[in-house]
Amino acid sequence: MMGEFDTIRPYNDSEVPAVLERLFSDKAFLDILTHFRFPRFAGALGWLLKPMIARKLRREFAGVTTVATLQDKVEYYVDHTIDRATDGVTYTGVEQLKSGTAYVFLANHRDIVMDPAFVNYAVYHAGLPTPRIAIGDNLLQKPFVSDLMRLNKSFIVHRSITGRKEKMAAYQLLSAYINHSIRHDCQSIWIAQAEGRAKDGDDRTESAILKMFHVSRKDEPFAEVIQSLNLTPVSISYEYDPCDLAKARELYIRATTGTYTKAPGEDDVSIALGITGYKGRVHVNFAPPITERFEDTKLLAVEMDRQILGGYRLFPVHYLAYAQWSDADPQLQVPKAADIFPADELAKAKAEWERRLSECPVEHRPFLVVQYATPVRNQYRVKAGIPL
Template identity: 75%
Template sequence: MMGEFDSIRPYADHEVRAVLDRLLGDSTFLGMLTRFRFPRLAGPLGWLLKPLIAHRLRQQVAGIASVAALQDRIELYVDRTLESATDGVSYSGLEQLKPGAPYLFLANHRDIVMDPAIVNYAVYHAGLPTPRIAIGDNLLQRPFVSDLMRLNKSFIVHRSLTGRREKLAAFQLLSAYINHSIRVDGQSVWIAQAEGRAKDGDDRTDSAILKMFHMSRKDEPFAHVLSSLNLIPVSISYEYDPCDQAKARELSIRASSGSYEKAPGEDDASIALGITGYKGRVHVHFGAQVTSGFEDAKQLAALMDRHILGGYRLFPVHHLAYAQWEERDAELAVPALEHQFTADELQSARSEWQRRLDACPVEQQPWLIRQYAMPVRNYYRVKAGLPL
């Protein structure tokens, strides 16, 4: 029997084995893994390496017949990736999440794969069930990517639809699925606060996403529906963004020419760099559950912004960029760097920041500075109770 949500939902335990077997026979997937593991040898020796990698994978996933077992196996790789690409992940606010309660995690969005992976990491290590993850279909161009993501508790957000009626139907289904996941299945959900990454460092909640949560329960008051979803604001802070140069380039081109065309494979490159690139320290803050103080989507978006921006962890690099930013707010009381960080921290931040600036073409530098400076302005405006 076809279920209402079959076109978008994650795979269930009974489907895991068949999907894994399909992946092990997918030449494109094995080719990507070969290039990832052996970048120099993949071209000339790909024909030889592919079957070896398939064999090794088959051994690693032998006996896996559930999503939880697969996540336990994946977790080892996530831990290893975070160890090699960060100077440590810290988190706060997890103690207020009740075991067994499902939540709707609404998070700022900086990195395509690592944002939900790091939230998963925090939740998993706290001994809580990992959330289902909303992922845009624009990132699922290849069947194997879709299979991989849906195996790992991801569900699909149809963004590439153009017709108004199709879009409306897709949002209706998405709304029903998120409500069903939390209220019927008792499963948490992670979703970004806006479509696409905040490339200029300005994390803002799109009220259209909040309206979408309400769409499938239109006959109930907005405030009642949203408070029934156990809404938790999540702030993810990276000390350094591996994709910062690419974002500065895109914003600079957009500002000078009015538009920006992505090159083929650009999303893939962003994903790979976002996973493996150096991030410095990473902090995830889980805010208090938001249950009141709003009547409509606009008011709730403003409230979520205050929670998410106020929960942001600022690192020395953010302050260094803010000091160079032409748009900084002279009225804001931002404490001196020396009062907040050690001399060693500041020294290493200064050299890393200078290295990033030097690598950035002069005309793109204002956009690089803006990415790192914006969170300082937002954080201190929230602290001072000023409008954002």
């Protein structure tokens, strides 16, 4: 019998062995692993390497029969990836999260996979259950990607539906699932504050997402629904964005042509680069859950922005970019990087920033600068009590 949420929910423990077996037999999945592990030989010797990798995976995951044991197994690889691709990850506010309480983590969104991965990492290492992760169906075009994500507690947000009636039904189902997760399953949720990544660095909460939380409980006051969900603003700050040049290119094309069409497989490239690319330091801040009563989505969105932008950690590169930005806000008192950071830290940042600028085509550079400068403007506006 099909459950109410079967079309969008993550996989249950009982489904894990069969899904793993399906993955280890998936040609596209094995092909990607082979190219990643043996880039020089994958073409000519793929026929030999793929069965070998499949056998190794079956051996390694033989004892995995639940989502929790799978996450324990995968955590080693996550830790390894974080060690290789960052100069360290720091967290603030995670200590206030209580065992036995479920939260809706509403976060700014810069990277498709790593944003929720870093939140997961924090929560996992705090000894708490990892959240269920909202992921758009636009990213799940290959069956193995859908399997991988749903094994790792991801649930599907149907974004590619076009009909108005169908959209509303999907919206209702998503709302019901999130509420069910928090109130009945006591499972936390990670969801981005807006649809799609903030490619220009301008993190803003879409009031439509806040409205969605309420849709399935319309007979209850909005404020009470929000309070029942333990809505928690989360800020993730990357010192460097591995996808910054690609984002600058996209922003440039949008600005000059009015539109941008993704190439086939572009999201896959972004995902891979986001996972493996150098990020410098990473910081994640968990603000206290929202306890104030908000009767209106727009007012709540303003508060979420205040918390998320206020909790964002600015690194030297952000100040360096802001100093170069043609749209810097003259009414803000933003200090120079040299007044905040030690000389050695600043010198390292300057070298890396110059390297990134030099790799960026001249016409794209303003769109690289804006990604790093905007968080400075936003945070100092929040500090000054100036509307965004």
